[in-house]
Amino acid sequence: MDYSRYFRDYPDKDGYFGEYGGRHVPPELEKPFREVADAYQSICHSAEFINELRRIRREFQGRPTPVYHCNRLSRHLGNCQIYLKREDLNHTGAHKLNHCMGEGLLAKFLGKKKLIAETGAGQHGVALATAAAYFGLECEIHMGLVDIAKQAPNVTRMKILGAKVVPVSRGLQTLKEAVDSAFESYLASYEDSIYCIGSALGPHPFPLMVRDFQMCVGLEAREQFKEMTGILPDAVCACVGGGSNSAGMFSAFLADPVDIYGVEPLGRGPGKGDHAASITFGKKGTLHGFDSYVLEDENGNPDPVYSIASGLDYPSVGPEHAFWKDLGRVNYVTATDEEAVDAFFKLSRYEGIIPALESAHAIAYAMRLAKEMQTGAILVNCSGRGDKDVDYIVERFGYGENYKFPEA
Numbered sequence: 001m002d003y004s005r006y007f008r009d010y011p012d013k014d015g016y017f018g019e020y021g022g023r024h025v026p027p028e029l030e031k032p033f034r035e036v037a038d039a040y041q042s043i044c045h046s047a048e049f050i051n052e053l054r055r056i057r058r059e060f061q062g063r064p065t066p067v068y069h070c071n072r073l074s075r076h077l078g079n080c081q082i083y084l085k086r087e088d089l090n091h092t093g094a095h096k097l098n099h100c101m102g103e104g105l106l107a108k109f110l111g112k113k114k115l116i117a118e119t120g121a122g123q124h125g126v127a128l129a130t131a132a133a134y135f136g137l138e139c140e141i142h143m144g145l146v147d148i149a150k151q152a153p154n155v156t157r158m159k160i161l162g163a164k165v166v167p168v169s170r171g172l173q174t175l176k177e178a179v180d181s182a183f184e185s186y187l188a189s190y191e192d193s194i195y196c197i198g199s200a201l202g203p204h205p206f207p208l209m210v211r212d213f214q215m216c217v218g219l220e221a222r223e224q225f226k227e228m229t230g231i232l233p234d235a236v237c238a239c240v241g242g243g244s245n246s247a248g249m250f251s252a253f254l255a256d257p258v259d260i261y262g263v264e265p266l267g268r269g270p271g272k273g274d275h276a277a278s279i280t281f282g283k284k285g286t287l288h289g290f291d292s293y294v295l296e297d298e299n300g301n302p303d304p305v306y307s308i309a310s311g312l313d314y315p316s317v318g319p320e321h322a323f324w325k326d327l328g329r330v331n332y333v334t335a336t337d338e339e340a341v342d343a344f345f346k347l348s349r350y351e352g353i354i355p356a357l358e359s360a361h362a363i364a365y366a367m368r369l370a371k372e373m374q375t376g377a378i379l380v381n382c383s384g385r386g387d388k389d390v391d392y393i394v395e396r397f398g399y400g401e402n403y404k405f406p407e408a
């Protein structure tokens with residue numbers, strides 16, 4: 001594969017990365033999604049759009065976020081040096097705002113009035129409500145009743161930001177039903193609205209668009225790391241849920257002599273229902289409008305998934321990751337709940353940075369890799385901050401002093 005041509009060749013015009021991706025939607029939705037794809041293809045090369053997005057990133061989001069050398073953590077582990085890309089310092093505390101601001105700006109350029117999305121844990125809902133407030137757009141977030149009860153603080157944030165939270169009471173009252181409900185609402189109002197997906201997945205053009213909007217993470221980090229050290233890192237590492245923060249990070253390094261690691265959540269272990277490691281244990285299939293690796297049974301029903309990090313528990317993965325897996329360009333590996341919690345405490349204690357449990361998966365794997373590599377440098381994407389996770393962690397693990405971690 002010639003990676004210098006990669007971005008011109010993939011995805012193809014139908015949204016395929018090799019055999020993954022595409023756009024499998026009900027015929028009624030084909031037209032609105034095609035319109036968004038056409039609009040994006042022209043706008044993404046427009047200087048006006050790009051410059052406006054750059055200004056927003058600088059003035060509103062606080063970008064570039066820094067790259068930070070974890071001196072004390074690295075010394076604790078040996079001689080290999082760990083660096084973090086600090087997406088936890090992006091406005092709202094995670095990388096998700098990067099694509100929500102892009103989607104909001106696209107909506108504005110298209111003259112739409114409303115942003116529609118579903119949310120599970122509420123992180124995407126909060127980021128999108130933030131974008132909607134910034135652009136003066138209406139925002140409608142569909143959320144299962146079960147999730148509304150579990151994620152009360154995020155529901156409060158969305159409402160403060162002016163979003164309308166639509167409670168979904170059908171079925172299991174969680175993410176899947178919220179997706180159906182959001183799709184129906186979009187179908188009824190697509191002339192005026194745009195559907196905003198929360199990761200680098202879904203029907204074309206979303207995997208492409210979200211990847212592009214997240215690429216600021218990798219492009220900044222690559223330049224910053226080179227400026228700090230004069231060279232490139234030996235390895236780059238990020239957690240993979242739907243695959244947006246990792247796609248943004250990895251795509252800047254595809255053509256470089258750098259090892260790339262995507263870390264999937266192994267949860268309680270490899271048993272069905274105990275993890276959400278879709279690439280590691282999944283098989284080729286179709287879910288939510290695109291082809292990729294899917295965790296599903298013989299009848300094509302998605303498996304139940306689990307992770308301590310609610311942002312990682314999705315039974316499939318963005319199609320570009322499936323492609324990178326098959327190309328052998330990215331190594332897909334795993335970290336368990338326990339390893340993530342261990343990394344959560346170590347980063348807090350050694351560096352004064354409390355990471356999101358999602359990000360702690362990437363840090364956990366980097367800690368393991370640092371011991372194996374012994375020398376060199378690893379650049380890890382710290383996709384978000386851990387404030388949202390502290391109550392749950394303390395309830396289950398106390399303050400970390402008395403808990404025996406696997407490595408100890």
Ligand SMILES: *Cc1c(COP(=O)(O)O)cnc(C)c1O
Nearest residue numbers: 199241242243244245311358384
């Ligand atoms: C949502 C979330 C993730 C997982 O989503 P990706 O699309 O895989 O990046 C990771 N980290 C944080 C902090 C999140 O909020």
